[in-house]
Amino acid sequence: MSTDAPQPGLAGSAVYLVEDDRAVRESLELLLRLRGFIPKGFASGEEFLAYSALQRPACALLDVRLPGIDGLELQRQLRNKHPGLPTIVITAHGDVSTARTALRDGAVDFLEKPIDEGDLLDAVTTALTSDQRIVQEARDREELAARLQRLTAREMEVFERITNGQHNREIAEEFGISPRTVEVHRARIMEKLRARRVADLFRLRFDLERNQPGA
Amino acid sequence: MTSHSEPLAEPLTQGAFGRLFVRGAIFIALYVLLDAAAYTLPAAPFAATPWNPHPALAVVLVIDGGIWYAPAVFGAVALAEVLVREAPGTLLGTSLACAGMAGAYVCAGLAVRRYVRVRWARAGVRDVARFIAVVSAGTLVAAALYVGGYLTDGTLDLAEAPRVFGHLWIGDLLGQAVLAPLLLLLTQGAWRHWRRLDRSVRRVAVRDTVLLVASLAALLVVVFGVKPFDEFRMSYLLFLPMIAFALRYGLVGAALGLPCAQIGFVLSLVITETLSTSAVEFQLLMLTLAITTLFFGALADERRRSAEILASRERELRTQQSELSHAQRSAAAAELAAALAHELNQPLSAIGTYASACRVLARNNNDREQLLNALDRVAEESARAGQFVRRMRDFFRTGAAHMERVEVRELVAAARDQVGDRLARSRIAWRDSIEPGLPTLPVDRVQIGAVLGNLLGNAIDALAGSGPPRAIEVRARRASPDAIRIEVRDSGPGVPIEVRDRLFQPMSTSKPEGMGLGLVISRTIAERHGGRLWLDTESHQTNFCLELPIDPVPA
Numbered sequence: 001m002s003t004d005a006p007q008p009g010l011a012g013s014a015v016y017l018v019e020d021d022r023a024v025r026e027s028l029e030l031l032l033r034l035r036g037f038i039p040k041g042f043a044s045g046e047e048f049l050a051y052s053a054l055q056r057p058a059c060a061l062l063d064v065r066l067p068g069i070d071g072l073e074l075q076r077q078l079r080n081k082h083p084g085l086p087t088i089v090i091t092a093h094g095d096v097s098t099a100r101t102a103l104r105d106g107a108v109d110f111l112e113k114p115i116d117e118g119d120l121l122d123a124v125t126t127a128l129t130s131d132q133r134i135v136q137e138a139r140d141r142e143e144l145a146a147r148l149q150r151l152t153a154r155e156m157e158v159f160e161r162i163t164n165g166q167h168n169r170e171i172a173e174e175f176g177i178s179p180r181t182v183e184v185h186r187a188r189i190m191e192k193l194r195a196r197r198v199a200d201l202f203r204l205r206f207d208l209e210r211n212q213p214g215a
Numbered sequence: 216m217t218s219h220s221e222p223l224a225e226p227l228t229q230g231a232f233g234r235l236f237v238r239g240a241i242f243i244a245l246y247v248l249l250d251a252a253a254y255t256l257p258a259a260p261f262a263a264t265p266w267n268p269h270p271a272l273a274v275v276l277v278i279d280g281g282i283w284y285a286p287a288v289f290g291a292v293a294l295a296e297v298l299v300r301e302a303p304g305t306l307l308g309t310s311l312a313c314a315g316m317a318g319a320y321v322c323a324g325l326a327v328r329r330y331v332r333v334r335w336a337r338a339g340v341r342d343v344a345r346f347i348a349v350v351s352a353g354t355l356v357a358a359a360l361y362v363g364g365y366l367t368d369g370t371l372d373l374a375e376a377p378r379v380f381g382h383l384w385i386g387d388l389l390g391q392a393v394l395a396p397l398l399l400l401l402t403q404g405a406w407r408h409w410r411r412l413d414r415s416v417r418r419v420a421v422r423d424t425v426l427l428v429a430s431l432a433a434l435l436v437v438v439f440g441v442k443p444f445d446e447f448r449m450s451y452l453l454f455l456p457m458i459a460f461a462l463r464y465g466l467v468g469a470a471l472g473l474p475c476a477q478i479g480f481v482l483s484l485v486i487t488e489t490l491s492t493s494a495v496e497f498q499l500l501m502l503t504l505a506i507t508t509l510f511f512g513a514l515a516d517e518r519r520r521s522a523e524i525l526a527s528r529e530r531e532l533r534t535q536q537s538e539l540s541h542a543q544r545s546a547a548a549a550e551l552a553a554a555l556a557h558e559l560n561q562p563l564s565a566i567g568t569y570a571s572a573c574r575v576l577a578r579n580n581n582d583r584e585q586l587l588n589a590l591d592r593v594a595e596e597s598a599r600a601g602q603f604v605r606r607m608r609d610f611f612r613t614g615a616a617h618m619e620r621v622e623v624r625e626l627v628a629a630a631r632d633q634v635g636d637r638l639a640r641s642r643i644a645w646r647d648s649i650e651p652g653l654p655t656l657p658v659d660r661v662q663i664g665a666v667l668g669n670l671l672g673n674a675i676d677a678l679a680g681s682g683p684p685r686a687i688e689v690r691a692r693r694a695s696p697d698a699i700r701i702e703v704r705d706s707g708p709g710v711p712i713e714v715r716d717r718l719f720q721p722m723s724t725s726k727p728e729g730m731g732l733g734l735v736i737s738r739t740i741a742e743r744h745g746g747r748l749w750l751d752t753e754s755h756q757t758n759f760c761l762e763l764p765i766d767p768v769p770a
Contacts, residue, residue: 021564023561023562023595023596024561024564026565027564027565027569027572027589027596030569030572030585031571034572092560113561113563114563114564115567115568116567117568120568
């Protein structure tokens with residue numbers, strides 16, 4: 001999948017590159033930049049961990065052989081510092097056990113030096129797509145939470161019952177209000193949650209429960 | 216006794232019956248003829264000759280053919296008794312004597328067949344001992360039954376019986392010891408083996424046999440003709456050529472030599488007419504000679520076989536060793552290749568990526584500047600890879616080095632700089648003492664730097680396990696008018712004795728990581744410089760010595 005331009009939506013994504021060999025690092029930076037990404041190189045794992053301006057969606061290309069902490073250790077530390085950040089590990093030629101460890105620890109892919117351009121772009125595309133989804137989901141979750149914040153307590157109760165599949169009449173009986181009032185609540189809920197149809201409410205409830213298990 | 220589990224006889228197949236008949240008939244004829252020949256020289260009025268070769272025929276026939284030949288043995292014994300000795304007793308006495316004797320021969324043959332390894336290519340001292348034991352017992356029983364048979368009808372006087380029995384037994388036994396080995400050899404196709412031998416080997420064997428016969432004859436002339444002492448008291452001289460021949464040719468030699476000695480001996484006795492007076496002395500002497508010669512022959516065979524086994528083991532061992540060292544070399548080469556591959560991988564990887572970038576840039580005319588820039592970088596990386604390859608090639612193949620005169624102090628300081636961080640981190644004290652006024656050394660600065668760096672690295676590794684105070688000392692002095700010695704000594708526990716011998720061999724590293732090639736390469740470098748690198752075994756601490764010549768070695 002060696003295309004000239006990244007898939008729409010991936011252009012402009014950040015690719016962080018940790019590689020101690022200057023020539024290898026700079027060549028990868030040049031190529032990634034030409035392919036429409038925004039690469040940023042680091043000469044050691046410590047430098048990358050100290051970097052605070054990380055932007056998402058992004059992915060990290062880590063060379064295994066590094067001075068100081070090595071690529072695999074760096075990969076483990078990144079999991080805490082930047083949860084979900086997809087990593088691609090660059091191994092020395094034929095180092096199967098390292099590759100296996102990297103994949104077990106959650107690497108999206110591993111690349112062997114000399115790095116094949118097609119493999120590189122495939123791996124970066126996969127990693128960025130994955131991170132895009134992760135970022136989008138997080139954003140959706142936040143937005144949904146913000147919208148739900150705007151409901152009153154009674155509206156929240158009505159929302160739960162509607163999405164439990166109860167009819168207006170049943171809800172009215174339960175709360176001792178008229179079905180007409182339930183209709184009003186429903187209209188307010190639809191407006192606040194920006195739902196156009198009742199089916200949208202069900203989807204929101206579904207998303208809510210998926211994102212907050214046990215809630 | 217262990218059994219060789221030979222059956223009493225191989226099952227008879229069709230056609231084998233005819234062979235059995237023919238061989239049986241030939242055997243009977245030979246048996247009677249031999250008996251008659253021996254009987255022309257009777258040692259006493261009664262039928263007892265100094266040696267009886269024919270029982271050996273009977274026993275060997277049974278050893279070779281099994282129980283199927285029992286009838287032939289019975290027939291031969293009876294026929295010989297009638298034809299040669301004219302059946303001295305009654306029908307009953309003669310029948311009993313013959314049946315007893317023939318039965319004992321058959322049993323002896325079957326016992327040998329079962330308990331003795333008679334293949335001459337494999338027989339040893341133990342087999343000779345078993346063979347002699349079995350035929351001693353067999354001939355004893357045969358003589359006893361024969362004498363007993365003639366005692367029943369009064370042909371033999373009881374008073375005469377012990378003497379006749381003794382004569383008969385020893386005579387039979389002597390015949391077995393002298394003739395059976397040769398007969399066994401013939402039944403085992405020794406002749407075919409002889410024909411397969413190399414012509415020169417055969418010529419030597421014939422020469423030796425002629426020598427044996429000649430020396431036996433000469434000795435017999437001395438013993439019986441010159442007669443420095445009475446009777447044949449000098450006969451022990453016969454042992455010398457016989458033992459020599461047996462030692463040279465083993466059991467085959469003994470089997471060939473014994474009949475020669477026997478025939479010579481008997482002829483001498485007959486010619487000098489000493490036979491009747493000293494038959495017993497002759498029998499005992501000849502028996503001792505036969506048994507001694509057979510044992511020496513078996514001993515020689517065993518020794519030769521074990522020497523062959525030893526030699527083949529040694530060959531195997533050498534092959535294994537050479538395979539091992541080959542494997543070691545391949546392993547070292549594989550490690551080296553892996554290290555080289557890693558070094559080359561970086562520039563190659565950069566080149567590949569720049570090339571991909573160039574392809575993108577080349578499609579866009581606006582990026583000309585960037586394209587040229589990237590191409591420059593490709594060239595740079597290519598040069599970097601090339602430099603590395605050249606350095607390696609110089610180092611491993613041509614040995615080409617950039618020789619320049621360098622101060623010793625400078626070499627030591629550069630080496631120290633290489634490991635400066637590690638010294639500080641491991642809190643290792645550094646001392647160097649460089650004799651003032653040392654001349655410069657003609658060296659490749661990089662290579663000798665690598666050697667010293669390697670020695671210092673080893674010293675730091677060695678100190679890792681030992682407690683403070685940790686110190687490394689480097690000393691340089693003039694070792695001789697034309698050489699300077701640099702010593703690297705650490706305060707660690709020293710190199711274990713068992714490691715010392717393998718120190719300069721590839722793959723002998725005691726470190727979990729590492730190529731185990733450092734000292735090997737270092738020594739190669741030292742030698743390319745016309746110098747030496749060794750471990751000072753006098754010192755109880757680790758002390759590596761690098762000695763380099765002051766005058767450049769001619770290229």
